[in-house]
Each structure stands twice: as structure tokens, then as C-alpha cells.
Amino acid sequence: MRNAFVFLLLGSALVAGGYKIPETSLNSVALGAANVAHANGADAAYYNPANMAFMKDEAVIEGNLIYIGLSDVNFQGSYTSSLGTTSGYNIDSKRENFIIPSLHYVSQDISGVRLGVSLVSPAGLSKRWQDAPAVYSSEEFTLKTVELNPSVAFKVSENIGVALGLRAIYTDGIVKSTSPIASRDMSGDSIDFGYNLALSYKPTSELEFALTYRSKVDLTSKGSATLFYRDIANSFGGGVGATYSSSSSASVSVPVPALLNIAAAYTFLSKTTLEFVYERNYWSAYKELDFNYGSGVNPVTNIVFGTSIAKNFKDCDVFRFGVTQELNALKLMGGLVIDKSPVPNSTISFELPDSDSLSFSMGARYQINDKLNIGLAALYSVRENRRVSNASIDGEFSDANVLIVSSAIEYKF
Numbered sequence: 001m002r003n004a005f006v007f008l009l010l011g012s013a014l015v016a017g018g019y020k021i022p023e024t025s026l027n028s029v030a031l032g033a034a035n036v037a038h039a040n041g042a043d044a045a046y047y048n049p050a051n052m053a054f055m056k057d058e059a060v061i062e063g064n065l066i067y068i069g070l071s072d073v074n075f076q077g078s079y080t081s082s083l084g085t086t087s088g089y090n091i092d093s094k095r096e097n098f099i100i101p102s103l104h105y106v107s108q109d110i111s112g113v114r115l116g117v118s119l120v121s122p123a124g125l126s127k128r129w130q131d132a133p134a135v136y137s138s139e140e141f142t143l144k145t146v147e148l149n150p151s152v153a154f155k156v157s158e159n160i161g162v163a164l165g166l167r168a169i170y171t172d173g174i175v176k177s178t179s180p181i182a183s184r185d186m187s188g189d190s191i192d193f194g195y196n197l198a199l200s201y202k203p204t205s206e207l208e209f210a211l212t213y214r215s216k217v218d219l220t221s222k223g224s225a226t227l228f229y230r231d232i233a234n235s236f237g238g239g240v241g242a243t244y245s246s247s248s249s250a251s252v253s254v255p256v257p258a259l260l261n262i263a264a265a266y267t268f269l270s271k272t273t274l275e276f277v278y279e280r281n282y283w284s285a286y287k288e289l290d291f292n293y294g295s296g297v298n299p300v301t302n303i304v305f306g307t308s309i310a311k312n313f314k315d316c317d318v319f320r321f322g323v324t325q326e327l328n329a330l331k332l333m334g335g336l337v338i339d340k341s342p343v344p345n346s347t348i349s350f351e352l353p354d355s356d357s358l359s360f361s362m363g364a365r366y367q368i369n370d371k372l373n374i375g376l377a378a379l380y381s382v383r384e385n386r387r388v389s390n391a392s393i394d395g396e397f398s399d400a401n402v403l404i405v406s407s408a409i410e411y412k413f
Contacts, residue, residue: 027041030364030375030378031335040054054200060412068096076398077396098126104116136179137351164198168192171190194214212263219253219254220253227298244304248293251291258282275324277319281316337358353397355397363378378404380403383402
């Protein structure tokens, strides 16, 4: 159960798998987030703000409404705890459905500078189980994240643009877990900061290159916890069946790892644009999980719930491919994503039954007039079944698929 709270807090940290939401605009859903080098709409403010320097001299704003559906994850196998090993489990998590808005804005040219602002939910959602043994660690995980990302861009030459921005991430989460001998009810929130950098190089009108970087952000969540433990083995000298409980302040710091994107796009005479994005997620920054409780916490519950746990996540890669076809008033888009999980077999559990995935996407925009366009897009992510054998779990997670549907309206003025 000590693993639980951190996965509420990770938010945008789970960038190469897990519950990260890299698609926060219609174009990013339609292209599988392969919209970095060729980003030329309002969402350039988020995916490659350096491209704002090359956009037409007009302001543009886009509002998105995104539906995310998570399938019920199945687990079959055995579970080992302090109570022993129990086999024959065949359980499902609850299905989850969410509606998430986002907003992107790029200003007109202001003395050679372009300003951009994005307001997005980069990650989170919820994972809930209602059966043992999953409820022992993850009865409920509900995470809300909001990222405000202002940025500024300018040209250093006719074919080179640069940008820098600030990341302000608000995190709010709840976790509940219940077992025959212990329970925890925690909540916490934080506001934490980082930065992002971007470089765009356009040697010709057809060829585009981009380099973007998002810094590591340490989430420093603070909140409260109610902890309970029943000592059925007299491990702490209070007698068999002795109970220990505490209500205390609680805090934990975990890293959102740095993220690097290297992208290239080429537009043919047929107005067909192909883009490739290589994404590197520096997850090795997450080595252990360590909780801190207030001075009033019971010493036994502090030992049970506060002992540091090795996590040892690994750096991982994502490969994104996108195609865009311009047809007068209609724009068609499609994407493919090959995504690797950062979670090693030794630390995987019910709160994050993560695995490698393959995603397919498509979408379209229709230009109503010179100022206004609308669009619709969808992405379906198929996660591989994952066989797990570690100190707690011996079994298989399956059916962890995701559907994302986005609608948007973009206005230029």
C-alpha cells in the first residue's frame, strides 16, 4: 500500500506509458502527437512554441473537448502479502470515462515576438478496483492535473526560431486502499514549476526540423493521511491483534522526468506532409519512493507506511509517425505511435498495470471560412498483455486499452 499515493502524484510524469495524456489538442489526437516539427496551429504553443515565430501574423485560439475511455483491466494470477500467497484470482478494474477540456492560444506578432499560452490536463484520470487483492493497494486512485504553459518565441534568422516557456502544474489527488489488516485514506495537492525550450529550423519551405525539451519537475505534494494497521503477528510488541492508527500530515516528492523530442517533417507538392518524432523520456530519475509524515504519526504506522521503496524506473522511447493531407477546405490526418513502458517487472502492481502499446489515430478539420475551422479526431491505443512475476504478483494483466476522441473549434483574428 505504500506505493499508492505516488501514482496519484505522477500526473505528467508517466510520459512514456501509464496514465499520461500526450494528446491535448485535436491535431495531436489525429496525428498521435506527431505534430512537433509541422505544428502550425494554436496548439503549437504547447507542442513546439518555436514554430509560433513562423506563423501568419494573426492571433489564433483553439478550444478542445476530449473524451477518454479506459477499458476494464483484467488480472489473473496469484498475490503474495504478509498474510501469505493466494492464487486463482480473476478480477477486473472498473471502466473509466472522462471529459477533459483544453485551450491553446498564439498571439499576433508583438515587436518581433510571439506569445503563446496552453491550458491542458497532461495526465491523471483514475484507476479503481473493487476486488481483492487489488483493493489492498489501489481501491481508488483519482488524479486531477492542470498545466498552465505560457511561452515566448522569436526568430534568430529567417529560417531559425527559438522559444522558452514556463510549466506550472497543479496536482490534486485522492487514494484509498483497504486490506484485512491495514488501510489508508490520503489526499494532497501541490503547485510545482519547470520550463520548456524549443528550436525550429526550416532550411526550405518543404523541410522542417524541431527540437523540444521539457524539464524535470519535482512534484512536492502535501496533504493529510489517515492510517490504520492491525498487527496479527505481534511484529511490534503490542500483542497479537494490537491496532495502531494515526491521522497526520503527509508529504512526498517524486520527479516528473525530463522529456526530449526530435522531429522532422516534409511536405510534398501534393500537399502531403509526413512527420516523424523520436521521444526520449528520462524516467531513470525515479529511483525510490519515500513518504514523510507529521510529528504526531504513530511510530508503528510510520514504519508500515513510510518505509522507502525502490522503484528503479528506466528511460524509455516513443516513436510517433504522422501524415497530413490538405484538400482545399478539408484537412485529413492520421498517426501511428509505438510506445514503451518505463515500469520494470520488479515494481509493477495494480496501481499501474502498464505495458508497451501500439496506437492508431485519424482525424479531419474543415475550414468553414477564413477565420473559423472545426474538427473531429480519434485515437485507439492497444496495450500488450503483460506477464508479471515479482515479490507480490505472479500473473498477467490484459485488456488495458484506451480510446480518445477529440472535437475542436479554432478561430483566427
